[in-house]
Amino acid sequence: MTLFDSPSFANHEGVHAFADEKTGLKAIVAVHSTARGPAVGGTRMWNYGSAAEALEDVLRLSRGMSYKNAVADLEMGGGKSVIIGDSKTQKTPELFRAFGRAVDQLGGNYYAAEDVGVSVEDIAQARTQTEYVVGLSGGKEGSGDPSPVTAEGVFRSTLTVARRLWKQDDLTGLTIAVQGIGHVGGYLADKLHAAGAKLIVTDVNVPLLEEVAARTGAEIVAPDAIYDVQADIYAPCALGATLNPQTLDRLTVKAVVGAANNQLATPEIGKILFDRGVLYAPDYVVNGGGIINVASELKARQTGGAYDPAWVEGKLSRLMETLEEVLDRSASEKRPTHEIADAIAEARIKAAAEAKAELAAAA
Numbered sequence: 632m633t634l635f636d637s638p639s640f641a642n643h644e645g646v647h648a649f650a651d652e653k654t655g656l657k658a659i660v661a662v663h664s665t666a667r668g669p670a671v672g673g674t675r676m677w678n679y680g681s682a683a684e685a686l687e688d689v690l691r692l693s694r695g696m697s698y699k700n701a702v703a704d705l706e707m708g709g710g711k712s713v714i715i716g717d718s719k720t721q722k723t724p725e726l727f728r729a730f731g732r733a734v735d736q737l738g739g740n741y742y743a744a745e746d747v748g749v750s751v752e753d754i755a756q757a758r759t760q761t762e763y764v765v766g767l768s769g770g771k772e773g774s775g776d777p778s779p780v781t782a783e784g785v786f787r788s789t790l791t792v793a794r795r796l797w798k799q800d801d802l803t804g805l806t807i808a809v810q811g812i813g814h815v816g817g818y819l820a821d822k823l824h825a826a827g828a829k830l831i832v833t834d835v836n837v838p839l840l841e842e843v844a845a846r847t848g849a850e851i852v853a854p855d856a857i858y859d860v861q862a863d864i865y866a867p868c869a870l871g872a873t874l875n876p877q878t879l880d881r882l883t884v885k886a887v888v889g890a891a892n893n894q895l896a897t898p899e900i901g902k903i904l905f906d907r908g909v910l911y912a913p914d915y916v917v918n919g920g921g922i923i924n925v926a927s928e929l930k931a932r933q934t935g936g937a938y939d940p941a942w943v944e945g946k947l948s949r950l951m952e953t954l955e956e957v958l959d960r961s962a963s964e965k966r967p968t969h970e971i972a973d974a975i976a977e978a979r980i981k982a983a984a985e986a987k988a989e990l991a992a993a994a
């Protein structure tokens with residue numbers, strides 16, 4: 632199969648491969664769409680088995696960013712990049728400077744940020760070579776750690792779901808199973824606890840678990856046991872694809888609301904959840920707070936302004952309205968929530984592409 636026939640290619644505007652012999656850089660940047668603005672998405676450093684595997688991953692992830700950015704109503708398109716290599720043993724400042732020079736060649740069509748295996752320090756190295764990176768700390772533009780904003784979005788989404796399913800404005804009497812209490816899950820656990828939820832938590836990091844349990848009164852279970860607990864809501868905040876054929880029959884919950892990316896192993900799982908009456912709040916709607924936070928930094932950069940928490944709050948509120956629209960339409964059209972979210976994102980991208988084409992034709 633050629634690149635153009637791959638389902639993941641999905642009309643990408645550009646796919647760019649970069650190599651730098653001196654630093655060992657091997658990177659692929661995929662620009663899915665710039666219809667709504669420059670493509671923005673993280674850089675993943677991963678020890679891929681082959682370049683083909685890396686290509687497949689970057690294409691899938693970059694298309695996902697177009698959808699996430701559109702659903703969050705950001706003036707940004709979707710893109711992603713991958714650096715092939717082991718982030719624990721092969722990272723050097725020179726490698727990230729070479730990556731910065733590669734990104735710079737795209738002239739602002741794509742902005743890179745942190746993702747799995749890539750830290751704020753790595754992005755700061757890239758920044759020495761290009762202005763086209765975001766997710767930096769410090770300075771008036773810097774947006775810093777996005778996790779608290781992501782957690783706030785997941786928390787508000789949980790309240791939305793509680794209002795719909797249990798007709799209540801807080802989480803009193805509800806049991807929530809939180810999988811992964813890292814950056815987002817930790818903040819989320821505190822918010823859920825403060826709103827009255829009873830928590831069941833798991834993580835592979837035992838000291839972290841004990842810390843969170845001590846301050847929230849959460850019950851701790853082993854990582855694999857989280858799927859079997861009696862709970863009302865499952866909050867995946869660790870890994871992707873945890874909604875899969877193996878876990879589906881074990882879950883007793885009435886709703887899934889969590890921060891993890893790509894929670895559905897396949898789209899069919901979303902349909903099965905819908906048919907079973909389990910309300911799945913689509914991952915990329917629920918967890919869009921983080922990219923909204925990053926977008927504020929880009930906006931500050933473009934306008935010469937500063938990181939603006941009020942703008943972030945406005946976008947987050949609008950995202951929660953979009954979630955309401957997704958849930959309303961899912962109920963009225965009798966279609967799974969992930970399909971409705973995709974339809975909203977696709978319509979927004981299409982409208983922007985058409986407006987851009989009209990402008991170009993008029994020029």
Ligand code: NAD
Pocket residue numbers: 777778779781810811812813814815816833834835836839854868869870871890891892918919921922
């Ligand atoms: P993190 O690495 O800080 O936290 C993940 C936690 O999951 C860690 O504490 C880890 O020990 C735990 N974990 C790993 N394997 C596990 C397992 N098998 N069972 C239970 N726990 C396990 O990551 P994060 O920044 O909190 O992000 C969590 C998820 O949310 C990720 O999927 C990430 O892609 C997604 N996300 C994060 C943000 C953000 O702002 N950080 C934004 C959007 C989406």
